[in-house]
Amino acid sequence: MSARKLLAPLLLIGAIAPTSNADDALLNRYCLGCHMPSEQGLSRISEQRKTPEGWEMTISRMQLMHGLVIADEDGRSAAEIKSALVKHLADSQGLAPSETATARYLPERQPAVQEATLYPAHIQETCGRCHSSARHALQRRSAEEWQKSIHFHLGQYPSIEYSLYGRDREWLDIAVNQIIPEIAANFPLQTSAWSDWQATEKQSLSGSWQLAGDMPGKGRFVGTMAVTQDGDDHYYANFSGEFDNGERFTSRGESVVYTGYEWRGSFDIDGVEYRQVLAADESFNSMQGRLFQADHSELGVNLSAVRDSGQPILSAVWPEQLKVGGSATLTLHGANMAGAVALPAGVNVRSVERSGPSEWRAVVDVAANADTGRFAVSHGSATLDSGVALFNQVSAVTVLPDYSVARVGGNGGSQNKMFGAFTAYGTDYGSDGVAGGGDDIALGALPASWRVEPWDETAAHDQDVKFAGNMDATTGIFTPAAAGPNPERKQSTNNVGNLKVVATVNDGDRAVEGSAHMIATVQRWNNPPLR
Amino acid sequence: MFASHYRCGTLAGAALVAALAVASAGCGPSQPAATSKDYMVAVSRPNHLNVIDAETLEPVNRCDLPAHPAPGTIVMSPDNQVAYTLIGSFGEIYGLDIETCEVVFSANQSQGNERVRSIGAIAISPDGSEIYTHQNPTVMNSDHYQVQPTRVAVFNTADGIDAKAVRQFPAPRQVTIMKTGDDGTLYLGGPDVYAMDVSSGDYSTVIASRSIDDPQYSPRDVLTVWPIGDTSNEFIRMFSVVRFNGEPGDMDDSSFHWGYERIDLTTGEPTSTIFGPLEVVLFSGQTRPGRPEQMWAVLSHLKQFDVPTQTETRSLTLDHTYYCINFSTDGNTLYLSGALDDIVAYDADTLEKLGNVTLGGDMSMSTPRVIHRPIITSRL
Numbered sequence: 001m002s003a004r005k006l007l008a009p010l011l012l013i014g015a016i017a018p019t020s021n022a023d024d025a026l027l028n029r030y031c032l033g034c035h036m037p038s039e040q041g042l043s044r045i046s047e048q049r050k051t052p053e054g055w056e057m058t059i060s061r062m063q064l065m066h067g068l069v070i071a072d073e074d075g076r077s078a079a080e081i082k083s084a085l086v087k088h089l090a091d092s093q094g095l096a097p098s099e100t101a102t103a104r105y106l107p108e109r110q111p112a113v114q115e116a117t118l119y120p121a122h123i124q125e126t127c128g129r130c131h132s133s134a135r136h137a138l139q140r141r142s143a144e145e146w147q148k149s150i151h152f153h154l155g156q157y158p159s160i161e162y163s164l165y166g167r168d169r170e171w172l173d174i175a176v177n178q179i180i181p182e183i184a185a186n187f188p189l190q191t192s193a194w195s196d197w198q199a200t201e202k203q204s205l206s207g208s209w210q211l212a213g214d215m216p217g218k219g220r221f222v223g224t225m226a227v228t229q230d231g232d233d234h235y236y237a238n239f240s241g242e243f244d245n246g247e248r249f250t251s252r253g254e255s256v257v258y259t260g261y262e263w264r265g266s267f268d269i270d271g272v273e274y275r276q277v278l279a280a281d282e283s284f285n286s287m288q289g290r291l292f293q294a295d296h297s298e299l300g301v302n303l304s305a306v307r308d309s310g311q312p313i314l315s316a317v318w319p320e321q322l323k324v325g326g327s328a329t330l331t332l333h334g335a336n337m338a339g340a341v342a343l344p345a346g347v348n349v350r351s352v353e354r355s356g357p358s359e360w361r362a363v364v365d366v367a368a369n370a371d372t373g374r375f376a377v378s379h380g381s382a383t384l385d386s387g388v389a390l391f392n393q394v395s396a397v398t399v400l401p402d403y404s405v406a407r408v409g410g411n412g413g414s415q416n417k418m419f420g421a422f423t424a425y426g427t428d429y430g431s432d433g434v435a436g437g438g439d440d441i442a443l444g445a446l447p448a449s450w451r452v453e454p455w456d457e458t459a460a461h462d463q464d465v466k467f468a469g470n471m472d473a474t475t476g477i478f479t480p481a482a483a484g485p486n487p488e489r490k491q492s493t494n495n496v497g498n499l500k501v502v503a504t505v506n507d508g509d510r511a512v513e514g515s516a517h518m519i520a521t522v523q524r525w526n527n528p529p530l531r
Numbered sequence: 532m533f534a535s536h537y538r539c540g541t542l543a544g545a546a547l548v549a550a551l552a553v554a555s556a557g558c559g560p561s562q563p564a565a566t567s568k569d570y571m572v573a574v575s576r577p578n579h580l581n582v583i584d585a586e587t588l589e590p591v592n593r594c595d596l597p598a599h600p601a602p603g604t605i606v607m608s609p610d611n612q613v614a615y616t617l618i619g620s621f622g623e624i625y626g627l628d629i630e631t632c633e634v635v636f637s638a639n640q641s642q643g644n645e646r647v648r649s650i651g652a653i654a655i656s657p658d659g660s661e662i663y664t665h666q667n668p669t670v671m672n673s674d675h676y677q678v679q680p681t682r683v684a685v686f687n688t689a690d691g692i693d694a695k696a697v698r699q700f701p702a703p704r705q706v707t708i709m710k711t712g713d714d715g716t717l718y719l720g721g722p723d724v725y726a727m728d729v730s731s732g733d734y735s736t737v738i739a740s741r742s743i744d745d746p747q748y749s750p751r752d753v754l755t756v757w758p759i760g761d762t763s764n765e766f767i768r769m770f771s772v773v774r775f776n777g778e779p780g781d782m783d784d785s786s787f788h789w790g791y792e793r794i795d796l797t798t799g800e801p802t803s804t805i806f807g808p809l810e811v812v813l814f815s816g817q818t819r820p821g822r823p824e825q826m827w828a829v830l831s832h833l834k835q836f837d838v839p840t841q842t843e844t845r846s847l848t849l850d851h852t853y854y855c856i857n858f859s860t861d862g863n864t865l866y867l868s869g870a871l872d873d874i875v876a877y878d879a880d881t882l883e884k885l886g887n888v889t890l891g892g893d894m895s896m897s898t899p900r901v902i903h904r905p906i907i908t909s910r911l
Contacts, residue, residue, distance in 0.1 A: 036673075151676045156676070158621070167754065168752055491831055492851050
């Protein structure tokens with residue numbers, strides 16, 4: 001199917017940038033030198049669909065390895081021309097929302113995803129040993145095109161056949177005859193999901209949005225975004241928010257929407273560049289994704305956004321857990337809130353400190369005999385299901401991510417440190433006192449004090465805790481040590497470490513600990529948008 | 532640097548001195564000068580071919596290489612005058628006179644729109660007339676690549692600059708190292724170890740490795756890019772393997788082992804055996820010259836194994852990682868190299884550290900050689 005045919009339905013609709021002769025001319029201008037035209041479009045290019053980041057990486061590879069030159073031209077900067085190419089390709093040959101759903105952790109830069117549980121071993125050994133398996137799961141190609149991808153891989157990186165999981169098998173034969181047919185069947189060029197999405201009427205994402213989320217090191221987050229559209233798929237956004245550690249910010253940024261739903265925002269928040277990667281759902285009334293630091297993508301906020309159309313919205317209840325027999329300041333965050341506040345039975349309002357459309361705050365007492373469990377909270381007609389937990393005790397603490405990697409950096413090298421970032425979650429095992437007994441209560445994130453310990457005897461012997469970095473006792477953010485060989489260490493090894501991350505949660509007089517495994521290791525040198 | 536006694540040639544030079552029937556009582560100026568000795572030849576970053584006096588560990592020459600130094604695999608002409616280096620990002624061969632630094636041979640394996648890469652597989656015929664490489668070719672079309680079958684290419688050293696392959700033979704994929712036997716047979720280390728007739732291109736398996744199907748053992752893992760073993764005149768590569776001591780596949784009743792696959796290049800005799808327990812990762816190993824029962828291997832440790840009893844006999848924790856092991860021609864001195872920028876020497880009997888030399892640039896995955904040749908007057 002030609003790019004023109006693919007786009008034909010889109011020409012009739014609103015928000016998505018309609019393709020144009022100018023876009024096709026741009027593609028021809030920069031790609032025709034190597035890619036042959038046919039009725040299907042330009043060779044190779046017309047046989048693939050990808051995310052915006054996928055297309056950006058492809059064009060970057062053409063620049064780095066295949067001599068593509070994009071220079072300032074006709075009053076546009078090289079960066080603008082490249083962005084226009086990415087936009088055109090992502091719009092006309094992108095992925096439907098359902099086609100990216102299982103692998104959004106990749107463009108969101110989620111830092112601690114273990115793909116071993118997501119893909120079968122033979123895929124992990126063939127693809128996932130060098131890059132994420134989501135790299136191919138976020139592409140669609142014709143069968144012939146997938147075969148060409150294998151030849152590119154081995155031609156460009158002959159060491160594939162010689163490295164671990166390559167040298168012990170007939171790699172090329174396996175890749176060509178077993179792996180690629182499977183991938184081609186699972187990720188074909190033509191899908192009903194894509195044709196349905198092309199036929200879907202796209203809607204503007206301008207308007208007001210209510211956001212909620214959480215960020216390791218800072219805690220829970222609520223915010224608002226006032227979005228105005230400025231031409232096709234380009235938006236400005238006034239973004240403000242606060243964390244439950246008290247930090248607040250406001251920022252004005254901008255965003256481009258690709259493929260009708262892929263929101264890519266940029267914000268300067270207190271001098272730090274942030275990226276926002278969100279996906280609108282098919283109603284265009286909610287978005288999900290992540291806000292992360294441009295230079296430290298491991299530090300970010302998992303975000304949910306709901307369109308504020310004037311209806312009451314209850315987006316968050318802080319804190320998320322109330323201990324029976326205790327008291328607390330309870331805050332309801334939202335928009336357009338009005339009417340009565342309905343709290344779980346046994347939660348009694350002692351005094352209301354604030355009552356406005358976006359925030360309701362009160363001191364509450366929780367009866368000692370209140371039923372425990374997770375309960376809905378309502379403010380007028382707005383309800384947050386399971387909005388708060390009533391609990392007797394913190395029976396266990398779970399530290400997430402349970403297995404993760406931090407990396408040394410800095411020290412004059414080209415790579416930043418990669419921090420470790422942790423959150424402690426509590427569970428009340430309920431009246432039976434037994435994990436998994438059917439009455440467990442998930443308590444959500446809890447304040448904790450943090451430390452690291454050696455993971456095993458070797459780590460203790462090698463003094464990994466001393467050399468590998470520092471854990472902030474309050475935030476749960478681990479800052480790795482400086483990069484490079486360390487003459488003070490055995491065999492001048494780098495400041496790597498095999499560490500146990502321990503969180504201690506105080507529950508009255510009791511201290512409850514949970515732990516996770518973190519490898520502090522060396523730099524990653526190749527850091528494309530999709531890893 | 533070296534202790535003074537080592538400068539006197541009592542170690543690596545001892546056999547040579549004895550052979551020359553020179554009294555070893557003193558090492559003062561009255562001692563007649565040897566006419567030949569051991570040298571090391573090593574590629575290092577950014578683009579250097581280093582020639583080092585192996586007895587004193589003093590550099591005697593440093594040549595600029597005309598291409599990127601990776602992988603830095605060297606084969607020497609039979610008279611040890613020309614170092615043929617596989618460099619140029621795994622694609623080019625340059626032969627340099629190690630005394631004058633003159634480039635006397637070059638070949639860009641890539642031709643036209645076909646790009647060729649060789650991992651560490653370069654060898655030279657016993658008479659020095661032919662260079663062999665194992666080639667991984669890819670045809671680069673305007674909008675797609677096509678991986679080609681792998682092959683052995685033959686170059687005439689007499690063709691000098693910009694030489695082209697004079698013969699090509701189909702060869703298995705995944706070949707990392709090659710060496711030639713004294714009879715001219717080309718040995719290829721790939722999925723198995725193969726022997727190739729370089730006239731006809733006919734080849735056959737001489738040591739089964741991947742093709743072994745023994746349920747009491749796991750598949751072997753072979754990692755090597757270092758065609759070492761010159762001073763023992765051997766083709767040798769190590770493998771790691773799990774032995775199932777109970778039911779096949781039962782990891783709870785298993786043991787980990789190191790083994791080697793070896794060709795005696797003098798006789799052509801193949802050997803495939805376990806030589807010791809696997810306790811740490813090791814990268815390269817060779818047998819001691821004249822003492823084939825001793826297997827030595829290196830990475831972050833230097834380890835000696837007794838091959839007949841399959842036991843580890845000595846182990847030394849090193850100050851950092853070394854990829855590549857070499858022996859002096861008399862077998863008395865060990866040289867550890869590769870990875871970073873220094874080469875360290877150990878007495879193979881006492882494990883006394885004899886000294887080291889710093890090259891100023893990493894050797895990375897290069898394969899340094901120890902050679903014995905007429906004295907080179909230092910050019911530095």
